[in-house]
Structures are given as structure tokens and as C-alpha cells.
Amino acid sequence: MLNKNKSKDVLIKVASRLFRIRGYDGVGLNDIIEESGIPKGSLYHYFPKGKEQLAIEAINHTKEDVTSQIQEIFNRFADPTEAFQSHILELAENFMGNFDPLGMPIGTIAGEKYSTSEPIRIACQSAFESWQAVYITKLLASGYSEKQSKDLSIVINAMVEGGILLSLTTKTVKPLQVIAEQIPLFLLKK
Amino acid sequence: MLNKNKSKDVLIKVASRLFRIRGYDGVGLNDIIEESGIPKGSLYHYFPKGKEQLAIEAINHTKEDVTSQIQEIFNRFADPTEAFQSHILELAENFMGNFDPLGMPIGTIAGEKYSTSEPIRIACQSAFESWQAVYITKLLASGYSEKQSKDLSIVINAMVEGGILLSLTTKTVKPLQVIAEQIPLFLLKK
């Protein structure tokens, strides 16, 4: 059961990485074929409905990946301010040094396809909800009310998505760093 | 001098609208041709460097458009909290009713092309800077320090971009509304 569906997993991983960097329409199936070394016949064997199906599975993969990444950081910091700051600064680290960025996890593909592919739109929505759910749990555990927790998680989610976009566009870590610094503005008064 | 370059202007307007909704790679020149009714020969007459040049001029058009839109609202509200809230709620109005959204002003195209077209990346960066400049002026006039004004303008810019993305993805005004509600958290203490 170990190496089962290895090709499928490789396709999903390569696809999710490329989609993050160049978006849905910016990545051709041939790019995914070439980078993964897996032939087109296999792609359509595992994803008979084609590119859209592969994209949805790639989005779900990114969703789980980021969700557990946030969860892991939150487990290390009881204080919500520290937790969110560490979360955002870790994102910022993706843009340090040689600057080989991972792209927007979901944002670009969401912005591209929200109006032309309902299944993709829903997959992106589900990813955002998953991340916000981790935020909400943390805030509830820190004594915030249900409404406060939900509202703040939306605001922080928006800030993070926008911050990644600004960092990518300016080729600078500064936007994400500044956002991390301003986190206490929200979370001071319990 | 009135109808001079009318075709060029139409191309820019149609292009910027389509790029906002479907991104760069999601819009073909044929789409722009068809919607504007202007032939391909004219397009390459006015934009001899092709699609990328048209996109850059479309981005600059959107940049000026949104900049003056923000400026106009800010002129009506002296209080920065009111000003920013009105700004964000006006964006939210684009998503009410029949939901015929204008898409992300720049975000999608920035997320798509930051790694594959340096001219487009720079044009997007310039747009973000232009909007932040309006924010900074307002905050400085309200008594915030230079550093506070710059930092807050980055945070708010990120929140707005992320908020639009979340509203588009969820097909709901709620994210932008919640963000508008939480603006006082940032701007309370002068």
C-alpha cells in the first residue's frame, strides 16, 4: 500500500506548486507533464475529467498542507499574539534570501477562476474556511467571543492573503513583516 | 482632439475590465477584440508590443481609476476611520444585489505574472504604491507619525486586497463588511 498511486501524488504536488506560482491559466498540462516526468496518458488515467479535476485536487492538497502548517505553529504558542505573529513571519521567511517564493497558496487561482469555474471557486472557499477554522479555535481558546473570533479570523485571513500578494509584488518581505508587527493592535484587549 | 485615439481608449477600458475579472492569461486578445468591436489590426497599431503592453496600460488605467476613487471618498470624510470605512464599504457595494463584480483591481494579475513578467510586476507595484500614498496622506493629516502612517497603509492595503479576494471567493459581502467594522481597532489611538 505504500507506493500506490505514487504518480498521482507526484502530479498533485507538482501541479499545486506550479499553480501557486503562475495561476491556473498560466500553467499548461504540458508544463506539469514535463516537470513531473509523468506522461499525459497517466494524467488522464488518474484525472479523467482533466485539468479542472487536477486543479481541484491540487487546491485541496494545498489546503491541507497549509492548514497543518498553521496548526503546528499554533501548537507551539499558547498566546494568540505570538501564534499569529509566528505564523505570518514564517510566511515571510519564504521570501527571504534567494527569494524562491512559493507563490500565493490559493489566492491567485481564486482570483482567476471565481467567475468561470464554480467547482474551483468552491474548493478555494473551502481552503479559506479551513484556515479560518484554525484561527477561530485559537481565538476561542484565548477567551474571545464567538463573534469576535469569527470576525477576527476573517480580518487576519484577508491580511495574510493581501500581505503575501504585496510581498510577492514588491519582492520584499516588508509587507508581511509590518503586518506581523501590527497584530497586537487587534489582540490586545480580551 | 476629442475623438483622437478613441479606439485606443476603448481597448484599454475593455482590457482592464476583462483582466480584472479573469486575469491576464484568462483573457485572450480575441476576447478583447470581440467585446470592443475594434479589429486586431488596430490593436497592434496602437500597441505594437502586443498583449503585455496593452496589459500595462490597462493596469495604469485601473491604477488611476481606483486612486481617484479613493481620493474622492477621502475628500468627503475628515475623520480617517470614517474615510477608510466608507472606502471599504463602497468596495463592498460592488458585490451587492445582482452581483456583477468588477473583480480584483490589480491583485489577480499581480499574482499571476509577478514571476514571469517584470514590466507587469512593476506596473502592479506602482498601483499599490499609488493607493498607499493616498492612505499615507490621510493618516499624516490625522496626526499619525510618518512610520505609523506608512505601516498602517500597508496593513490596510493588504486587508483591502485580501477582503476583495475573500468576498469574490465566497460570493458574499461579509468579508469586506467585517473588515470595515474592524477598522477602528487600528485607528483609535492617535
Added chain:
DNA sequence: TTAATAATAGACCGGTTGTTATAATTAAGG
């Protein structure tokens, strides 16, 4: 061992992409 199924491999399809070249038309100025 055999039969059935899964997976790989890649040539191939029609359609569309952005771009170029060139011809026809229109507008402007003397």
C-alpha cells in the same frame, strides 16, 4: 499460467493563442 485490469507511453486531433504581414480604406493637408 492465464485472464483481466491498471498504468504507462506518446502520437495525434481540432481549436485557439499571440503575432506578423500585407492589402484596403479612411482622413488630413496643401
Added chain:
DNA sequence: CCTTAATTATAACAACCGGTCTATTATTAA
């Protein structure tokens, strides 16, 4: 009116797109 340039109109271009198809090889079940 004539000339010249600006603009519009087609047509063709190679390159690439997502997707289909058939053949072949591995793997599994009987």
C-alpha cells in the same frame, strides 16, 4: 484633387492548448 500618412481590415503564421486515442507494458486475480 492629389499625396501621404493613419487606421482598419483580412489572412496567414507557428506555437501551443486541453483532450483523445491506441498501443504497450506491469500488475494483480483467478
